Amino acid sequence: xxxxxxxxxxxxxxxxxxxxxxxxxxxxxxxxxxxxxxxxxxxxxxxxxxxxxxxxxxxxxxxxxxxxxxxxxxxxxxxxxxxxxxxxxxxxxxxxxxxxxxxxxxxxxxxxxxxxxxxxxxxxxxxxxxxxxxxxxxxxxxxxxxxxxxxxxxxxxxxxxxxxxx
Numbered sequence: 001x002x003x004x005x006x007x008x009x010x011x012x013x014x015x016x017x018x019x020x021x022x023x024x025x026x027x028x029x030x031x032x033x034x035x036x037x038x039x040x041x042x043x044x045x046x047x048x049x050x051x052x053x054x055x056x057x058x059x060x061x062x063x064x065x066x067x068x069x070x071x072x073x074x075x076x077x078x079x080x081x082x083x084x085x086x087x088x089x090x091x092x093x094x095x096x097x098x099x100x101x102x103x104x105x106x107x108x109x110x111x112x113x114x115x116x117x118x119x120x121x122x123x124x125x126x127x128x129x130x131x132x133x134x135x136x137x138x139x140x141x142x143x144x145x146x147x148x149x150x151x152x153x154x155x156x157x158x159x160x161x162x163x164x165x166x
Contacts (some may be wrong), residue, residue, distance in 0.1 A: 011096045011097045012095075012096070012097075013093055013094065013095045013096070013097060013100060014097065017093070017095070017097060017100065017137070018093055020136070020137050021091075021093050021100060021102060021130060021137050022091055022093075024043060024130070024137050024138070024139070025088060025091060025102070025104055025126075025128075026088060027039075027043060028040055028043050028139070029086035029087075029088060029106070031043070032075055032078060032084065032086060033078075033084050033085055033086055035078070035079065037072040037073075037075045037076055038072050040071075040072065040075055041068040041069070041071045041072035041075065042068065043138060043139055044068055044071055044138055044139045044140075044142075045131055045133060045138045045139065045140050046067065046068060047066065047067060048066070048067070048068065048071065048138070048139050048140050048141060048142070049064060049065070049066050049140075049141045049142070050064075050065045050066075050071045050074060050075075050139075050141075050142050050144075051063065051064045051065075051141075051142070051143040051144065052065070052074060052077075052144050053144060053145060053146050055122070055146055055149060056149065059145060059146040059147075059149075060145050060146075061143040061144055061145060078110070080112070081110040081111055081112045081120075082111050082112055082157075083109075083111040083157065083158075084108065084109060084110050084111070085108070085109045085111075086106055086107075086108045086109075087106060087107045087108070087109075088104060088105070088106050089105045089106060089107055090103075090104070090105035091103070091104045091105070093130075095130065097132070098131070098132050099129070099130065099131055099132070099140075100129075100130040100132075100137070101127075101128060101129055101130070102126070102127075102128035102130065103125060103126070103127060103128075104125060104126040104128060105124075105125050106122075106124050106125065106126065107121060107122070107123055107124075108121070108122040108124055109121055110122070111154065111157060116153065117153060117154050117157060118151060118152075118153065118154075119151070119152040119153070119154050120149060120150075120151060121149065121150040121151070121152055122146050122148075122149055123146070123147045123148050123149075123150070124144060124145060124146045124147060125144075125145055125147065126142055126143065126144055126145075127142075127143040127145070128141065128142050128143075129141035129142075
């Protein structure tokens with residue numbers, strides 16, 4: 001026998017909410033990696049805030065960008081790299097079905113070529129605030145913090161400017 005809902009008890013996230021939130025997080029990572037900045041910004045509410053670090057000097061959320069068009073412009077910073085790959089390695093969501101929070105762990109690879117290929121690897125986390133708007137979850141706030149940075153030397157890449165002999 002199921003217990004009746006208690007008055008005043010907050011509604012929890014459903015399995016469907018959690019799937020939708022995980023999809024939102026994955027779509028953001030894919031859009032950034034694909035350089036689809038307008039598509040990434042469209043995943044935010046109109047008045048959303050994106051707080052990003054300014055590495056290597058500042059690893060916590062230092063630069064704040066408000067609104068979709070400003071967020072799209074801020075995401076263009078990845079164009080400094082030939083290729084990026086954001087791998088989501090953990091996610092935890094809490095909420096009430098209308099608002100939610102998330103803690104997202106990610107390993108972000110940033111491939112560049114100076115005199116030789118370099119992979120800057122950021123071990124990072126997002127502290128997210130979400131809002132359900134017009135039947136869909138959106139980022140209302142996203143704060144990015146970098147826990148540590150590694151530098152690696154890749155052996156090969158599909159980046160066209162690199163030769164197969166590198």
